[in-house]
Amino acid sequence: MNHPQPSPQQKRMDAIRNRVALAARDWGVHSDDGRLCLTATSNEGTIVVATIARDAPVGESELALSAPEDLIWLLETYEALAGRYRTLRAELRRDAPHQEQQRPKDYAAECAMKCAEPAFKVFLEECHGLTRPLSDDRVATKVRSILKISSRAELNDDPAAASRWKKLRDHYDAWRKR
Numbered sequence: 001m002n003h004p005q006p007s008p009q010q011k012r013m014d015a016i017r018n019r020v021a022l023a024a025r026d027w028g029v030h031s032d033d034g035r036l037c038l039t040a041t042s043n044e045g046t047i048v049v050a051t052i053a054r055d056a057p058v059g060e061s062e063l064a065l066s067a068p069e070d071l072i073w074l075l076e077t078y079e080a081l082a083g084r085y086r087t088l089r090a091e092l093r094r095d096a097p098h099q100e101q102q103r104p105k106d107y108a109a110e111c112a113m114k115c116a117e118p119a120f121k122v123f124l125e126e127c128h129g130l131t132r133p134l135s136d137d138r139v140a141t142k143v144r145s146i147l148k149i150s151s152r153a154e155l156n157d158d159p160a161a162a163s164r165w166k167k168l169r170d171h172y173d174a175w176r177k178r
Contacts, residue, residue: 020075027068038065107155107162114169115139123172143168 006014024040031037038050052061114120121139124130130142144150147164154161 016071017075020072023068025072029065036061036065038068040068104156105162107165108152110169111143111152111155111165114172115143119176120172123175127171127175 024042026041028039028041028046029036030039032048032051035054036052037048038052039046040049041047050064052064056064115136118134121130121134124139124142124146125132125134128142128146130138140152144152146168147155147161149155149158149161155165156162
């Protein structure tokens with residue numbers, strides 16, 4: 001299987017994951033002769049990783065000292081969210097056939113198809129006074145007039161127009177069965 005090349009963002013994320021995986025998981029801060037030190041604890045013991053200069057601004061010191069734990073937390077949170085996203089996406093794919101059944105009906109398309117049917121044209125002539133010739137333009141105009149719409153698109157946007165269309169369609173179906 002041919003996999004696409006990872007994006008620059010994906011390469012950077014992979015590098016961050018690798019660095020975190022190689023580093024200690026237990027980080028801390030302690031004071032050494034009045035200086036703040038960032039420490040890491042592993043099976044081999046606790047070591048000083050960085051020392052903050054005495055005159056370093058508080059904001060930058062806090063950022064540097066909190067970075068390892070913040071980075072680990074961000075990666076864990078990202079992984080949890082990405083896993084949840086993948087699960088939901090799989091559920092959506094699995095449920096897609098069911099969702100199509102719940103998709104709103106396209107009454108505008110249905111109306112357009114009915115207007116092209118010769119029997120529907122005769123129905124409009126007999127029951128609603130459509131005059132000959134029974135052209136597609138005359139049928140479309142007559143249907144818009146009956147339904148009190150300016151465009152068939154309104155059948156998908158206006159519930160009242162959709163209701164009028166369904167009544168007209170039901171009347172047509174009953175007419176055909178006679």
